[in-house]
């Protein structure tokens with residue numbers, strides 16, 4: 001099986017553990033010395049960096065949450081001076097609150113390699129033409145795919161958010177062999193191809209899909225519809241987007257790059273650590289990040305881990321594909337939405353009542369459309385014009401805040 005970094009990807013687990021413990025010591029000292037947030041956290045828990053020698057000790061440290069990142073915005077979580085940061089990225093604000101992630105040159109180098117590992121692991125080579133249909137403006141992942149592809153010498157077509165028929169034309173004319181997108185966009189491409197009666201003219205072989213849950217049934221539809229092998233890739237903006245883990249050609253779980261991330265599974269209610277094979281919330285510690293280290297970061301994604309050797313030869317732990325969250329976040333066409341954001345937007349619009357309802361329409365088991373129903377407040381005149389104006393106002397406010405087109409019913 002092809003591997004980008006076979007030495008690391010096949011380390012025996014004992015060596016891997018030693019390696020992780022060594023990196024953990026460096027990370028803890030780095031975070032304690034340079035991030036006041038962590039120093040305060042350690043001090044409040046009565047911990048000294050020297051108390052954390054092994055991954056087992058790590059469990060003494062309280063979790064880090066997204067709210068922590070928001071309250072330390074903009075630079076409170078940075079562990080290096082800004083002169084060492086070579087990129088600042090701004091993921092779309094959850095709860096309407098911003099966070100900013102910084103990367104050193106070395107951080108970017110690591111992330112680039114991890115995406116390259118996933119690409120090589122699913123059979124992508126320097127002969128491939130990779131069409132990246134993620135939003136380059138808003139989605140940091142798009143850049144990461146670009147850099148990973150360049151590292152292995154493949155050609156990249158940054159097709160970004162071009163509409164489906166333009167994507168199809170590019171695929172056909174450029175003879176793209178790999179499609180990288182959300183699974184829901186892949187589905188939309190298939191539907192567009194079928195509507196135009198053009199199903200047999202592509203050179204695609206492989207698809208890499210992620211950013212939202214997609215069931216096995218959707219994988220079947222995509223593989224059949226595009227004539228490809230479709231693989232899952234997972235990541236979280238705050239850590240590395242994408243590239244925390246990815247499937248290999250065995251499709252038997254996503255390998256987590258444990259030389260850079262230490263995964264734990266916890267009970268989302270009690271915070272207690274769960275055993276291998278038990279499903280719970282994934283918590284990640286970044287072992288090598290310089291600019292933005294995260295210790296025991298709660299992802300809110302539900303999964304289980306398996307360290308049994310994979311038939312591909314990798315020894316890296318595998319996580320189950322993600323289909324559920326432990327919070328109220330909803331992924332719609334790859335865009336994350338928290339109901340709290342909707343409440344906040346609606347509460348700022350005059351003329352609507354305080355209650356609303358939310359319906360999610362699915363297509364092939366993936367969230368396809370968000371329908372938000374609001375009622376005009378009793379004091380709003382019921383003229384048709386007013387309703388139309390209100391409709392436009394609500395729709396554009398939600399679109400701006402969520403970065404997503406939603407259906408609004410008044």
Ligand code: DLL
Pocket residue numbers: 091141209210211212213214232233234235236237238240241242243299301321322323325331336
């Ligand atoms: O979605 C990173 C990414 C980009 C992954 C491109 C794969 C491909 P965020 O926007 O921060 O980052 O959203 C992260 O999306 O916590 C999961 O809930 C969900 N998610 C990401 N990948 C998958 C996947 C990117 N393969 C959140 N399967 C995560 C299921 C996924 N859910």
